Amino acid sequence: MRTVKNQQLIKIKDERMDIDHIDQCRLSFFIGEHDCQITVFDEQKQKLLLFENHLIQSSPIEFLNKIHDEHELVSAGFWPTIHIQVRNNQFCLVPSFLFDADSAYNYIKLNTESNPELDNYAIRQHKSLAATYVFGYPANIQDWFFARYKKANIHVFHEGSTFLSCIEDHLFKVSKPALYLNCTSDTLMLAGFNGQKLMIYNQFIIGDINQLPKIILMSIQQFSTEGQETSIVLWGVQDRIKSLQPLLKKYFKNLSLGKRPTGFKMSHQFDEIEIFEHVEILGSFSSSNNS
The missing domain is CATH 3.30.420.40 (ATPase, nucleotide binding domain)
Structure with a gap:
């Protein structure tokens, strides 16, 4: 149910979720400046198992430390796959025929301030759009995840790129x-x-x-x-x-x-999420957004 408790605005959990089957699930964090959504998605059954929304009232790293200390599932060390979805204004969309892999920072700084000593840069190809999505994110966030989930396959995305992939469908x-x-x-x-x-x-x-x-x-x-x-x-x-x-x-x-993205399952516990809500989150579960 939706709650307002301990800075947690939403917590919805599939009543059949089994912690013993985490080895077939993906843990995702959608990290912004003021809030963070956390999901658990069963990749074998293609089913959403957990959706939480938390306020961030400190720095993102302080929030991650706190949620890791307090959350039973986040602290588990045997997740096979971790997705980090970044919410920020460090992005640039470049026509693919003009894209230069060595110029990521130069693309970003045309749009907003960025510090290559503190930020990492990544790309995502949108082949059907003939465009490359370039984005930056704090290096310390990636470092935090690599330090705590040493055995997981960790992937970093940007919310804008995920939204575009949803539209492509x-x-x-x-x-x-x-x-x-x-x-x-x-x-x-x-x-x-x-x-x-x-x-x-x-x-x-x-x-x-x-x-x-x-x-x-x-x-x-x-x-x-x-x-x-x-x-x-x-x-x-x-x-x-x-x-x-x-x-x-x-x-x-x-x-x-807009309507909810398709291609995955949700139990009735998630019916309170309106069909027009969280497209960039629910859309991340589609096959085109899985890698």
Whole structure:
């Protein structure tokens, strides 16, 4: 059930989860500045077993130390696979034909501040989009995981790249320009497509929500001639959707809520997660986001 206890906003667990079968499961952390989601996914049964949301009221490393000390599952040392999903603004999308593997830091610094002495850099190829997603993340976070899970296969991803992979699964049905939005607790992800072609991707820290229609319309005008009639698909956490959906409906005629990614199973305990929530988390369980 959803709770507000010990800075833990959500804890949902499959009642049939068996700790003796951890050897077939993946432990994932979706780490932002202010919150962290933790999931357990049975890779053999393709089933979600645990979903938790925690507030971060200190540094991410202090939070990880605390949750490792207190959480029975996080402290287990025999996870075969660990996924780290980074939530930050250190990213850049580069056309694949222009991509240079030795220039990751140079791409990132065009978009935001980064320190190569403190940050690591990684890439993810989006072949169907003919683009390479470059991102940076604090080296001490990766070091923390390598120090505690010495036998696990550890992979690092970025939330924006995972969101784009979720959208790719829908593109074969779309021929006209469309805008895809995902509103997390403090960030708006925005991806514009003309048919199957990616035209724009960006992320914004949410400040004054009343400014978002203007930002969205300016983004649409960069790739669509249909203006306010451009199709918009909206995902997001429930609290944000409650305020954002009626606001956007005033300006955009073809607004619809996104649906939950498919290709994995969830027990009835997870029904309280709305179908438009946590697309970048639930989408990470699809086969295209597993490596």
